[in-house]
Amino acid sequence: MNALELRKFNYKELGEKLDETKEELFNLRFQLVTNQLDNTARMQQVKRDVARIATVMREQEIAAWKSQQEDA
Numbered sequence: 001m002n003a004l005e006l007r008k009f010n011y012k013e014l015g016e017k018l019d020e021t022k023e024e025l026f027n028l029r030f031q032l033v034t035n036q037l038d039n040t041a042r043m044q045q046v047k048r049d050v051a052r053i054a055t056v057m058r059e060q061e062i063a064a065w066k067s068q069q070e071d072a
Helices: 009-034 041-071
Strands: none
Touching: 009 041
16 A cells, blocks of 8 residues: 555544554564464565554644644
């Protein structure tokens, strides 16, 4: 999932997506430890997805803060 697609979601949906992605990363790590993971490249993809989601969430926080400062 790229950042443009993520920016279409609201903050709550991004939080849910972040939770799902972190859970997937946990499961991948568990599979790696138990030697059940076939595609190790998927771990790096999921880590990047977590970072992308967190970045877009932070962008939305900053935008909300700026709009609040302008109103005051």
